[in-house]
Amino acid sequence: MESLQILFTAPIFSLQLLIDGILIGAIFALAAYGMALVWGVMKIINFAQGELVILGGFIVFSLNKAGLNAFLCIPLAAVAMFVVGWLLYHIVIVRIVEKDLFISILATFGIAILLQQLMNQVFGADVQVVESELGTWFLFDGNVTVVQIKVVSFFIALMLGVCLAFFMKKTRLGQAIRATAQDARAARILGVNTNKVYATTFGLNGAVCGAAGGLVVMTWVVQPYAGLAYTIRSFMIVIVAGIGNVAGVVFAGLGLGAAENFAGFILGTEFQAAFVFSLLVVILVCRNFKLRLQRSYLK
Amino acid sequence: MSRKFKVVIALLVGLAAVGLVVAGPVGAKVEDDTIVFGAALSFTGKYSTNGKHTKNGYDLVVKRINETGGVKVGDKSYKIKIKYYDDESTPARAGQLADRLIKQDGIKFILGPYGSGPTKGMAPITEKYKIPMVEGNGASRSLFNKGYRYLFAVLSTSEQYLAEAIAVAAEQAKKAGKDPSSIKVAIAVENDPFSMDIRAGVLEDAERYGMKVIIDDKLPKELTDMTATLTKVKALKPDVLVVSGHSKGATLAIRQTAQMKVDVPILAITHCEAADVVGKFGANADYTLCATQWAPTMTYKDRWFVSSGEYAKTFEKEYGYVPPYQAAESSAAVLVWVDALERANSFDTEKLRDTLAATKLETFYGWVDFDDTGKNIAKPMVLRQIQKGKYVPVAPAKFAAGKVIYPRPKWSER
Numbered sequence: 012m013e014s015l016q017i018l019f020t021a022p023i024f025s026l027q028l029l030i031d032g033i034l035i036g037a038i039f040a041l042a043a044y045g046m047a048l049v050w051g052v053m054k055i056i057n058f059a060q061g062e063l064v065i066l067g068g069f070i071v072f073s074l075n076k077a078g079l080n081a082f083l084c085i086p087l088a089a090v091a092m093f094v095v096g097w098l099l100y101h102i103v104i105v106r107i108v109e110k111d112l113f114i115s116i117l118a119t120f121g122i123a124i125l126l127q128q129l130m131n132q133v134f135g136a137d138v139q140v141v142e143s144e145l146g147t148w149f150l151f152d153g154n155v156t157v158v159q160i161k162v163v164s165f166f167i168a169l170m171l172g173v174c175l176a177f178f179m180k181k182t183r184l185g186q187a188i189r190a191t192a193q194d195a196r197a198a199r200i201l202g203v204n205t206n207k208v209y210a211t212t213f214g215l216n217g218a219v220c221g222a223a224g225g226l227v228v229m230t231w232v233v234q235p236y237a238g239l240a241y242t243i244r245s246f247m248i249v250i251v252a253g254i255g256n257v258a259g260v261v262f263a264g265l266g267l268g269a270a271e272n273f274a275g276f277i278l279g280t281e282f283q284a285a286f287v288f289s290l291l292v293v294i295l296v297c298r299n300f301k302l303r304l305q306r307s308y309l310k
Numbered sequence: 311m312s313r314k315f316k317v318v319i320a321l322l323v324g325l326a327a328v329g330l331v332v333a334g335p336v337g338a339k340v341e342d343d344t345i346v347f348g349a350a351l352s353f354t355g356k357y358s359t360n361g362k363h364t365k366n367g368y369d370l371v372v373k374r375i376n377e378t379g380g381v382k383v384g385d386k387s388y389k390i391k392i393k394y395y396d397d398e399s400t401p402a403r404a405g406q407l408a409d410r411l412i413k414q415d416g417i418k419f420i421l422g423p424y425g426s427g428p429t430k431g432m433a434p435i436t437e438k439y440k441i442p443m444v445e446g447n448g449a450s451r452s453l454f455n456k457g458y459r460y461l462f463a464v465l466s467t468s469e470q471y472l473a474e475a476i477a478v479a480a481e482q483a484k485k486a487g488k489d490p491s492s493i494k495v496a497i498a499v500e501n502d503p504f505s506m507d508i509r510a511g512v513l514e515d516a517e518r519y520g521m522k523v524i525i526d527d528k529l530p531k532e533l534t535d536m537t538a539t540l541t542k543v544k545a546l547k548p549d550v551l552v553v554s555g556h557s558k559g560a561t562l563a564i565r566q567t568a569q570m571k572v573d574v575p576i577l578a579i580t581h582c583e584a585a586d587v588v589g590k591f592g593a594n595a596d597y598t599l600c601a602t603q604w605a606p607t608m609t610y611k612d613r614w615f616v617s618s619g620e621y622a623k624t625f626e627k628e629y630g631y632v633p634p635y636q637a638a639e640s641s642a643a644v645l646v647w648v649d650a651l652e653r654a655n656s657f658d659t660e661k662l663r664d665t666l667a668a669t670k671l672e673t674f675y676g677w678v679d680f681d682d683t684g685k686n687i688a689k690p691m692v693l694r695q696i697q698k699g700k701y702v703p704v705a706p707a708k709f710a711a712g713k714v715i716y717p718r719p720k721w722s723e724r
Contacts, residue, residue: 017545024545031537128354136358138557140565140590147571153722154544158569231534232561236356240532275538281501281528283538 014277027155028272034161036268037168038226040261042241043248044172045219051254052192052212053108055115059099060245061238062126063217067092067224068233069130072139081141085167085225089218096217100210108209109195123238130235143229164226169261171222175215176257188212192255247291339418340388340657345381347392347647348411349421350432355399357424360584360636364424364447366629367640368392371648374614374624381648383655390648397423401431408435408443417441418659419651421643424636426450426468426504433461442663444646446639450503451510454683461684462666464642464675466691468504469511471601472552474693474705475578476515478599479550482575482716491520496548496574498539498563500555501528508554508580524548529555536562540572550576557585568594568721575717578693583634588699597718598696599704603635604675605692607703607711612673614645621674642675 018025042064049057057063067088074084099122107118145159179185190198191208199205227233227241248267252259267287274286339346349368352361372390380387393415397404404423411417412435420436422429422445429448433456436443442460449468453461480490495516499505509526516523524546527539533555543551551574553563560581567577568591582588582600606622615621621641625633646669651657654665671678676689693705695714702712 014542017542021545024541027541027544028538031541035535035537131354131356131358136356138561138585140561142591147569149571153571156570160569227534232558232565234356234558237532237534237558240534243532272538272541275527276541279527280498280530280536280539284530284532 014279018277021154023151023154024276025273026151028276029269030155030157031161032269032272033265034158034165034268035230035272036265037165037261038223038230039241039244039248039268040264041168041171041223041226042220043245043252043264044175044257044260045216045223046245047249047252047254047256047260048175048188048212048219049216050249052188053104053209054112055104055108055119056112056246057216058116058119058242059123059126059238060216060220061241061243062123062130063092063096063220063238064224064227064241065233065235065238066095066126066130067221068228069134069139069224069235070221071225071228072141072233073134075141081143081225081229082163084141085222088221088225090221092221092224093214093218096220097210097214099217100213104209104213105206123242127235127238134235136235138232138234139228140232141225141228158230160229164230167222167226171219172257172261175219179257184208184211247287250291251294339416343380343386344389344391345383345419345651345657346415346417347390347419347421347644348395348415348417349392350395350397350404350407350411350423350428352399352424352428353394353396355397357399357428360447361399361424363634363636364640365394366625367446367633367637368421368644370625370628370637371614371641371644373628375644375648378614381651383651383657390644392421393417397428397431399425399428401427403431404428405431405435408432412436412439412441418657419647419662421445421640421647422447422463426453429453433458436460440663441659442666444643444650444666446641446643447636449507451507451685452503454685458684460663462646462669462680463685464646464673464678464689465603465639465686466689467685468507469514470691471508471511471580472554472578473511473515474601474691475550475552475576475599476512476519476521478693478705478714478716479521479576480519482714483549491522493519493521493550494546494548495521495523496525496543496546496551497523498525498527498529498536498551498553498555498559500533500559501530505529505554505556505559505580508552512552529559533558533562536566537570540566540570543572543574544570548574550574550578553577553579554581557581560585560587561590564591564595564598571721573718573720577718582694582696582701584636588696588701592699593724595696596698597715599714600694600696600701602692602694602701603689604638605635605694605701605703605709606632608676608692608709610672610674610676612645612671614648615641615674618674638675642673642678645673645675646671646678 046060070088070091071084075081107115143160148157187203187208191205195205248263252263275283376389380389395407420443424447426448444462446464451467479493483490499509560579564587578599580601587595608618611617649671650666654662678686679688681687692709694701695704703709704714
């Protein structure tokens with residue numbers, strides 16, 4: 012509770028935590044958006060989400076090492092990861108789509124393990140980073156520091172989110188994806204090639220993860236086995252926000268980032284994850300309670 | 311299938327089983343003029359980088375010993391070789407492989423795996439078969455409170471890794487005319503056995519000086535971000551910040567203290583070299599204190615490699631990189647085995663165990679002297695400070711090649 016006291020005596024640090032939390036949350040939201048897309052359209056919970064993020068990070072790392080500008084690597088990584096997602100769909104996911112949820116969890120979990128080991132073979136087990144060459148802003152006599160790469164990440168993540176939402180609303184393919192999400196059979200009857208839609212959706216998810224990975228490697232670190240943290244966070248954000256709710260995913264992501272930071276500060280980092288998951292349980296219980304109060308009737 | 315046929319098959323299977331038992335293990339402990347050691351190392355999985363360092367350390371000694379006449383046991387000189395398996399960086403697999411090395415391959419001389427986890431997986435097995443294991447990469451002190459008789463470790467245990475940083479802080483306080491008890495300590499370590507040992511060592515030493523521990527964070531294994539802890543450091547302004555979380559913790563600590571411009575007089579971490587913080591962050595890594603088991607600049611001597619410096623040169627010539635301490639301690643483990651075999655003058659495992667326990671040996675890596683629990687109590691940890699991109703030994707005084715720069719210059723003044 013001493014830490015809580017600090018926040019009261021020096022509220023400036025709350026501001027620091029809030030800024031950092033929200034900026035961090037945007038990157039989580041980006042990965043979660045991909046998960047929500049796959050979940051909503053294909054009814055598949057992708058447990059390899061974190062590994063796709065890390066793979067994106069490694070691609071940015073490799074391109075950057077080859078001499079390319081770090082920010083230029085992000086779109087390249089997104090394109091490469093679109094191909095990875097598309098291939099993954101045609102090799103594995105096509106066999107499990109529209110099957111039992113449990114099978115999809117098993118299959119994507121398998122993909123996660125495979126990706127981890129492959130990354131370990133190709134990139135090595137070492138922790139890697141990419142320097143963005145950006146600095147830090149000092150506010151309030153240096154008591155609050157704003158890391159520029161986090162701000163840039165925040166805007167890139169938001170921009171990508173907006174682009175995706177626009178794509179889903181306005182383009183033919185986006186509409187086909189939404190139609191398939193509503194009712195795949197009906198969409199097929201109306202001439203939508205759902206197989207293509209699924210492949211594109213998984214590819215898009217890969218691209219989103221690739222971009223998120225690029226931001227992760229510039230802000231924190233990547234390592235072949237560090238994917239789980241991003242899978243869990245994405246899963247949580249999607250659960251809280253609900254599938255097919257873009258704005259919800261963004262707000263849940265930002266909220267999660269801030270909540271995690273405050274919990275880590277006040278309770279200590281060992282309770283950071285525990286707090287966030289307790290919060291998830293509380294949200295689910297409240298939601299369940301609210302749903303029960305609604306009157307149900309046959310439409 | 312007729313009944314007769316089934317009986318014939320059953321008989322055949324039975325015969326084959328008997329044949330296997332009679333034939334015994336395929337490989338023997340000593341093949342003609344070669345002594346075979348056994349090791350399960352992490353060639354794949356998350357420890358694969360350090361698994362490679364361990365293998366290189368082992369192989370270098372094997373090469374050197376075989377080139378210089380081998381190991382003399384009795385009247386005969388033996389060459390040595392190592393049978394390797396991949397433990398996939400998992401303790402359970404390491405345990406299975408220990409069983410396989412001893413039971414199926416008949417190996418009587420075991421070298422340790424990489425890391426405390428796999429070592430913990432192997433130790434119960436070697437203990438069960440009463441086969442001695444000399445290891446150089448399992449530092450967790452939980453390995454040495456279980457009463458193992460056949461486990462010998464050449465490295466310093468993990469609670470000693472960063473305790474020296476507390477001593478440095480106390481010394482600097484005295485120099486400035488302050489009481490060491492005025493020092494405020496912040497600890498952020500990963501929640502795993504190795505790092506928790508480090509924390510225990512730091513806590514013990516801080517308590518001895520009467521220092522106050524104001525931050526005591528346990529970082530999750532899925533650590534991705536240290537913002538919360540570092541914000542606390544900015545708010546409470548400790549004098550010492552101790553971070554341990556393998557390569558990931560080291561990388562995040564350096565990156566995020568630089569990003570968030572966290573000013574702290576002493577930053578002490580582990581795994582500086584494993585994480586290559588100098589290569590990754592350049593000047594941002596300067597003034598960091600790094601714990602190390604061994605460094606090429608040390609002045610130990612032995613009859614195999616002449617000196618620490620010579621060992622480093624030989625290693626670099628062979629593998630093309632400066633040996634990290636993980637390689638050096640692995641080499642030392644083989645040297646301890648060689649020394650014990652020559653002194654025992656026998657291949658009897660019980661006799662070898664007793665000879666190992668009585669080891670008093672100077673190697674290029676440091677002195678080796680095992681206590682009753684099998685850990686080496688003769689070699690201290692060394693603290694090096696990164697100064698202008700170079701690792702300079704600064705403590706303890708005996709090994710210091712330079713003075714510690716205290717405090718770390720403020721970010722605004724760099």
